[in-house]
Amino acid sequence: MTQEIHGTVADGFEAVRAEFAALVAAERPDYEGQLTAYVHGRRVVDLWAGNDPDSLYGVYSSTKGAAHLVVALLVQEGTLELDRKVTYYWPEFGSEGKGSLTLRDLLAHRAGLVGTDTGFSAAELADDRLIAERLADQRPFWRPGTAFGYHALVIGALTGEVVRRATGRTLQEVYEERIRAPYGLDFFLGLPAAHEPRFRTVQPMLPTAEQQALLDASPQGPHTLASIAFNTHTAEPTDLALLPNRPEIRAKGPASVGGVASARGLAGLYAAAVSEIDGKAPLLKEDTAAEFGQFHSVGYDLVARAHKSYGLGFQATADTWHPFLGAGAFGHSGAGGSQAFADPRSGLAYGYTRRRNAFPGGAAPENAGLAAAVHRAALAV
Incomplete structure (x- = not known):
């Protein structure tokens, strides 16, 4: 039995509702998902099925968008400088040949610190301070600044330590005080017990039989960069899919993968970043949004072993996922299927969540049709 569609769309966005309804009809009967979009600060899509709009989901690497909006704000204010060496803020980081790396290169996944030789326990992955301390002593896996690879489980701990050294506050504390609480966003980096x-x-x-065959045909070696980056080279390999189910991950909100959000929270974050909302000016000035969305690492990702594009802490969404978006669109996807982004040129902010993990990980395939439908409608209104 197909789940019932709930929610509303603004005039001109009826095709988005039809696209969402077609998705729900084609999915399993137990589908749960949410879709929200803003255009120039006005919520124009708010749909859900199999749940309610207040349901919260683990959003995996979509967390990185919230974390690096904090960094963008601090750069905008002059608290952080992109072309300062990381050691200016965090002297211990300079060991093992990392002393010349700039904050800009760190944000662009160019540090070569995708993990450690010995890996992390599940409890350690919840603790950004501990991850940063371990990585400060780690020899990089490539010469910093010369190549790039996705720092999947650790980038938020690295940039978060820079934030802590510069401000005396954790990244999660700055996010709560400057972004989440003022806008009432259902996007938490550290889920309060009251919201559990x-x-x-x-x-x-x-996976289907066909999908399982694809997985079996491309086994991950025990000592590859990918296995180190995703912490599967340890005696107790990380099950990335189930990380949000761990209470300590939700409670501490590690800035790489620990966020908990609804689609309203995801889209609301990016709407606040680039649009006026409720009389509040955009969090980011146009120049800041342009710099953080600008291509910084484009080409062969040493971890993903595929073409990828990154801005500063964000994915370059138009190149990585949706080529119909405007130049400078920025956001992040998550392993469970979530995706969120801002397209400053059209004023679009988008957020999608689902409960069941997508195959093979990252933005769920349905985001392509949903995002295209929202973008077409946004350009037409």
């Missing part, structure tokens, strides 16, 4: 009943546990991906 709203969290929906992750339902693991159940």
